[in-house]
Amino acid sequence: xxxxxxxxxxxxxxxxxxxxxxxxxxxxxxxxxxxxxxxxxxxxxxxxxxxxxxxxxxxxxxxxxxxxxxxxxxxxxxxxxxxxxxxxxxxxxxxxxxxxxxxxxxxxxxxxxxxxxxxxxxxxxxxxxxxxxxxxxxxxxxxxxxxxxxxxxxxxxxxxxxxxxxxxxxxxxxxxxxxxxxxxxxxxxxxxxxxxxxxxxxxxxxxxxxxxxxxxxxxxxxxxxxxxxxxxxxxxxxxxxxxxxxxxxxxxxxxxxxxxxxxxxxxxxxxxxxxxxxxxxxxxxxxxxxxxxxxxxxxxxxxxxxxxxxxxxxxxxxxxxxxxxxxxxxxxxxxxxxxxxxxxxxxxxxxxxxxxxxxxxxxxxxxxxxxxxxxxxx
Amino acid sequence: xxxxxxxxxxxxxxxxxxxxxxxxxxxxxxxxxxxxxxxxxxxxxxxxxxxxxxxxxxxxxxxxxxxxxxxxxxxxxxxxxxxxxxxxxxxxxxxxxxxxxxxxxxxxxxxxxxxxxxxxxxxxxxxxxxxxxxxxxxxxxxxxxxxxxxxxxxxxxxxxxxxxxxxxxxxxxxxxxxxxxxxxxxxxxxxxxxxxxxxxxxxxxxxxxxxxxxxxxxxxxxxxxxx
Numbered sequence: 001x002x003x004x005x006x007x008x009x010x011x012x013x014x015x016x017x018x019x020x021x022x023x024x025x026x027x028x029x030x031x032x033x034x035x036x037x038x039x040x041x042x043x044x045x046x047x048x049x050x051x052x053x054x055x056x057x058x059x060x061x062x063x064x065x066x067x068x069x070x071x072x073x074x075x076x077x078x079x080x081x082x083x084x085x086x087x088x089x090x091x092x093x094x095x096x097x098x099x100x101x102x103x104x105x106x107x108x109x110x111x112x113x114x115x116x117x118x119x120x121x122x123x124x125x126x127x128x129x130x131x132x133x134x135x136x137x138x139x140x141x142x143x144x145x146x147x148x149x150x151x152x153x154x155x156x157x158x159x160x161x162x163x164x165x166x167x168x169x170x171x172x173x174x175x176x177x178x179x180x181x182x183x184x185x186x187x188x189x190x191x192x193x194x195x196x197x198x199x200x201x202x203x204x205x206x207x208x209x210x211x212x213x214x215x216x217x218x219x220x221x222x223x224x225x226x227x228x229x230x231x232x233x234x235x236x237x238x239x240x241x242x243x244x245x246x247x248x249x250x251x252x253x254x255x256x257x258x259x260x261x262x263x264x265x266x267x268x269x270x271x272x273x274x275x276x277x278x279x280x281x282x283x284x285x286x287x288x289x290x291x292x293x294x295x296x297x298x299x300x301x302x303x304x305x306x307x308x309x310x311x312x313x314x315x316x317x318x319x320x321x322x323x324x325x326x327x328x329x330x331x332x333x334x335x336x337x338x339x340x341x342x343x344x345x346x347x348x349x350x351x352x353x354x355x356x357x358x359x360x361x362x363x364x365x366x367x368x369x370x371x372x373x374x375x376x377x378x
Numbered sequence: 379x380x381x382x383x384x385x386x387x388x389x390x391x392x393x394x395x396x397x398x399x400x401x402x403x404x405x406x407x408x409x410x411x412x413x414x415x416x417x418x419x420x421x422x423x424x425x426x427x428x429x430x431x432x433x434x435x436x437x438x439x440x441x442x443x444x445x446x447x448x449x450x451x452x453x454x455x456x457x458x459x460x461x462x463x464x465x466x467x468x469x470x471x472x473x474x475x476x477x478x479x480x481x482x483x484x485x486x487x488x489x490x491x492x493x494x495x496x497x498x499x500x501x502x503x504x505x506x507x508x509x510x511x512x513x514x515x516x517x518x519x520x521x522x523x524x525x526x527x528x529x530x531x532x533x534x535x536x537x538x539x540x541x542x543x544x545x546x547x548x549x550x551x552x553x554x555x556x557x558x559x560x561x562x563x564x565x566x567x568x569x570x571x572x573x574x575x576x577x578x579x580x581x582x583x584x585x586x587x588x589x590x591x592x593x594x595x596x597x598x599x600x601x602x603x604x605x
Contacts (some may be wrong), residue, residue, distance in 0.1 A: 295468035
């Protein structure tokens with residue numbers, strides 16, 4: 001009957017209940033969304049690295065992120081190909097170039113990725129064509145990130161009219177799922193086209209990527225390659241990925257900003273929940289004192305509040321979940337990246353459980369110390 | 379426990395209560411002796427600050443006296459711990475408060491049923507309806523306090539106080555928020571319901587109109603009782 005009483009109190013005080021639900025919803029929604037933006041941003045930083053199934057990267061000396069401007073000659077590629085523990089070895093070009101919009105429009109910056117299709121590259125880009133190598137072989141042919149279509153002014157594939165670094169280019173297909181964190185458009189082509197677009201000297205590339213044999217000790221191969229190419233850096237994918245993420249998070253400061261926003265969202269939600277519960281409790285102190293006088297135990301009185309806290313929490317989670325789902329759906333086709341993982345949801349819910357529990361502590365303390373004799377006074 | 383009709387169910391002996399404040403010690407009760415028998419209605423009058431409410435709080439096992447003895451239905455609760463005093467409230471005592479202290483979200487029936495639930499008694503619907511009917515609330519069973527007058531609210535509170543058939547009903551200013559018509563109705567109904575329940579009633583009030591339902595009227599003055 002006490003739970004029924006608690007439920008009836010909620011129904012009787014719908015406005016206060018909705019106020020608390022809004023607090024939980026707002027806090028959880030903002031925490032999850034900010035965390036989702038943060039993870040989406042992190043994913044975008046390493047999206048190209050994550051699309052390449054390599055174990056080792058031979059990179060220009062001092063390279064700290066994937067988006068470097070330096071390049072190396074491909075001599076190491078030919079040598080590494082013969083290494084007994086290397087199953088696949090490929091060349092990769094990466095660089096930035098101005099993209100002139102069709103029909104004499106303005107310029108925008110694009111990241112050009114050149115893939116060495118002749119070497120069976122360990123790349124996993126989602127390309128909507130069965131044979132990208134032949135598609136990109138003609139001079140000037142490129143694929144563009146599907147999300148960048150509008151930004152790059154491409155309304156129809158196969159139409160001339162764009163230029164990369166002053167060279168004619170033709171968008172002939174799309175790459176799905178790639179969006180760069182730095183707002184540059186994504187352009188992919190083969191090695192020769194990329195060298196031309198970026199004005200690289202012949203035989204120069206940005207990276208040499210290696211996939212080791214399953215039986216190989218990657219760390220040992222890495223060490224051997226380091227000794228073999230002291231003029232370059234040799235990094236495992238994990239190390240390179242970590243360096244790239246740290247470099248951009250530190251330099252842009254966007255990671256701490258997003259996390260600070262999430263913390264502020266928690267704080268706001270916590271204060272709303274705490275104040276709503278506390279004000280509601282204070283208003284009902286005479287009623288609770290009366291119930292204690294009539295024979296209610298402290299646990300029973302607290303259970304009424306606990307029921308309300310749990311109800312607010314569950315409703316808040318449900319509303320936040322639906323709102324978040326709709327928001328993520330709306331953002332799916334946009335250039336804003338958001339990644340909500342099960343662990344992010346678990347973290348958000350855990351934070352809100354803690355907030356609701358902490359938010360109700362003051363109220364519980366007030367209830368525990370309520371003197372039943374107050375029922376006579378008020 | 380078998381109760382003999384005229385045996386006191388509430389006994390206060392040499393009750394003293396003092397509140398210590400930084401500047402002084404305030405003596406609120408200074409040796410109060412009182413016995414109330416089953417079926418008896420005792421009206422306790424006195425000016426504001428005379429200690430009426432404090433006396434009810436001590437008799438109601440909510441506060442401890444500084445010294446003296448409180449016996450409720452044969453059980454000495456003077457030095458009982460909180461758990462025993464809670465049990466005494468559940469088993470032997472009923473309350474009617476000045477501000478009703480009803481749960482606004484519950485209707486009249488549910489408020490009275492909650493009183494039974496808190497006393498760990500089975501909820502007997504016919505008993506509750508009969509009690510509400512006795513108090514003239516037969517047609518207001520499903521009304522919530524927000525839709526009732528002050529007199530009706532107080533009658534729900536009286537029903538809630540008496541529904542568990544307490545040995546003692548303690549009422550604090552039960553008519554202070556009522557108009558004169560309601561005061562007369564509520565006091566008559568209180569007397570009738572208390573008689574039916576055979577409860578001892580200790581009623582603290584400023585209102586001299588309540589003395590007409592009293593078997594005894596006492597005046598609390600300067601912490602002592604004048605009969």
